[in-house]
Amino acid sequence: MTDRRIWRDGEFIPWQDATVHVLAQSLQRGSLAFDYISVHEARRGTAIFRLRDHIERLATTCRIVGLPLEYAVDELVDACAETVRRNPGAKSVKISALMPSVEAELIPENPHVAVFIAAYDSERDFPSPNAELKRRRRQAVSLKIEREKSGRREDVIPPHAKVAANYTAAMTAKWRARNEGFDDIVLLDEHGNLTEGPTANLFMVDVAGNVATPPASKVLLGITRDSIINLAPTVGLACVERDIAADELVSASEVFLSGTSAGVWPVVRIDGRPVGDGKMGPATSQLRDKYKAVVLGDQPGFEHWLHYI
Ligand SMILES: Cc1ncc(COP(=O)(O)O)c(C=O)c1O
Numbered sequence: 001m002t003d004r005r006i007w008r009d010g011e012f013i014p015w016q017d018a019t020v021h022v023l024a025q026s027l028q029r030g031s032l033a034f035d036y037i038s039v040h041e042a043r044r045g046t047a048i049f050r051l052r053d054h055i056e057r058l059a060t061t062c063r064i065v066g067l068p069l070e071y072a073v074d075e076l077v078d079a080c081a082e083t084v085r086r087n088p089g090a091k092s093v094k095i096s097a098l099m100p101s102v103e104a105e106l107i108p109e110n111p112h113v114a115v116f117i118a119a120y121d122s123e124r125d126f127p128s129p130n131a132e133l134k135r136r137r138r139q140a141v142s143l144k145i146e147r148e149k150s151g152r153r154e155d156v157i158p159p160h161a162k163v164a165a166n167y168t169a170a171m172t173a174k175w176r177a178r179n180e181g182f183d184d185i186v187l188l189d190e191h192g193n194l195t196e197g198p199t200a201n202l203f204m205v206d207v208a209g210n211v212a213t214p215p216a217s218k219v220l221l222g223i224t225r226d227s228i229i230n231l232a233p234t235v236g237l238a239c240v241e242r243d244i245a246a247d248e249l250v251s252a253s254e255v256f257l258s259g260t261s262a263g264v265w266p267v268v269r270i271d272g273r274p275v276g277d278g279k280m281g282p283a284t285s286q287l288r289d290k291y292k293a294v295v296l297g298d299q300p301g302f303e304h305w306l307h308y309i
Helices: 025-029 051-065 073-086 131-139 164-179 223-235 246-250 282-295 300-305
Strands: 005-008 011-014 033-042 045-049 092-098 114-120 141-150 184-188 201-205 211-213 239-241 254-259 263-270 306-308
Touching: 005 073, 025 092, 033 051, 033 282, 033 306, 045 073, 051 073, 051 092, 051 223, 073 092, 073 114, 131 263, 141 164, 141 246, 141 254, 164 184, 201 223, 201 246, 211 223, 223 239, 223 254, 223 263, 223 282, 223 300, 254 282, 263 282, 282 300, 300 306
Parallel strands: 141 184, 141 263, 211 239
Antiparallel strands: 005 011, 005 114, 033 045, 033 092, 045 306, 092 114, 201 211, 201 254, 254 263
């Protein structure tokens, strides 16, 4: 058991005490809002990447779901920084806002939203027996275009909500794809256009070297996605947000995924066929390196994205 301490509503408690009851409203109904943030040993010290943007996204999720969050963004920004300070060596922060009360009805009688902030290094604190396989999957993704389950839909729960209930359909589809030998999936919208992966945004590069990603209205507003859109021009690439049909992806020169956990990671096969020459392409490589340099504080123009603790 790790010796980390977790922030819960203003106090630090031992890791193993950060629990909720099995009948807690959020566990039973999927109403848990969360966000996942990366921590880096950057040039000028330990830094949390785009912390405020992540906390603002958590506040947006709570607003969409209707969770009455009792903290201001600034308070949670400070609490995250303090949690990282108290947990040296942490590489990630997970912040969860949930209704812990035991409830019989769908609508909670006690709408208190508890906030938990954990800062950890998953390799040290809860190592996986499949760590090597997971690492390989991040280096060369075999992607399946999921044609049965559509992605997040505005008329169900907007894709901008990072709430547990929003992940169930994607989990079912990704689990099936894993059993078929794929690493990850990309979901379509109700019109058959591409949206995103279950926990990552999608980008493609065409033969002319133009970068495209599905429109903001269709996807979770990934912080890495936004970073890539901003970084693309700095390496001489144009990036647009637009609808992308499934067939277009299959014939793209390069495809990659983006997300906090792994930054930029290349897709080398789609539906069993190689993307380009089946290796990471030059645009993907340039953007990946640029992103890595930014999170490590090696790009003065993007220092404002680092929250030093
Ligand atoms: C549905 C979904 N899309 C995209 C992303 C990538 O977002 P970010 O770059 O902020 O990690 C995530 C992150 O977990 C996600 O859950």
